Amino acid sequence: MSGGAHDGPAASGTFDPMVEAVLRAVLAGVLRPGERLPERWIVEACGCTHSAARDAISRLQSLGAVVAPERRGASVISSREAPLSEVDRVWRQLSPLLEASGGALPMGGGRASWERLSQEQSALEAARPAAGDRLTDLLRRVSLQRAILGMT
Numbered sequence: 001m002s003g004g005a006h007d008g009p010a011a012s013g014t015f016d017p018m019v020e021a022v023l024r025a026v027l028a029g030v031l032r033p034g035e036r037l038p039e040r041w042i043v044e045a046c047g048c049t050h051s052a053a054r055d056a057i058s059r060l061q062s063l064g065a066v067v068a069p070e071r072r073g074a075s076v077i078s079s080r081e082a083p084l085s086e087v088d089r090v091w092r093q094l095s096p097l098l099e100a101s102g103g104a105l106p107m108g109g110g111r112a113s114w115e116r117l118s119q120e121q122s123a124l125e126a127a128r129p130a131a132g133d134r135l136t137d138l139l140r141r142v143s144l145q146r147a148i149l150g151m152t
Helices: 016-027 039-046 051-061 083-102 113-126 133-149
Strands: none
Touching: 016 039, 016 051, 016 113, 016 133, 039 051, 039 133, 083 133, 113 133
């Protein structure tokens, strides 16, 4: 599967199936922020090869959902790598730019974490033509980190 400048929505949804499986597990509490993410977990959860699992980890890293220091394995991002105050500050500064360009984000409400993240990511992707690639990619990254870290 490809991982271009931005990982746009997959044909079946907001993320490709392996990335979605990992993110759903994180948002459901199966994998927690800061917890290691072994290739083997993806292989077993998705029924894929180790090579495909490595590709998924690479895509998750480019999305800002995991950190993977060289030779130390991947871990779900935690507040150590993405301090809550910093994530919130970036979100508050960039969100008005999206609105000024004609894009809009859905309100959080009481929806489940996965549904909220999916709708937010889809809205950001729909705003890409007006907001531009850089702003959209940054907001998608911060949106994902906010979901993983339990921010609403």
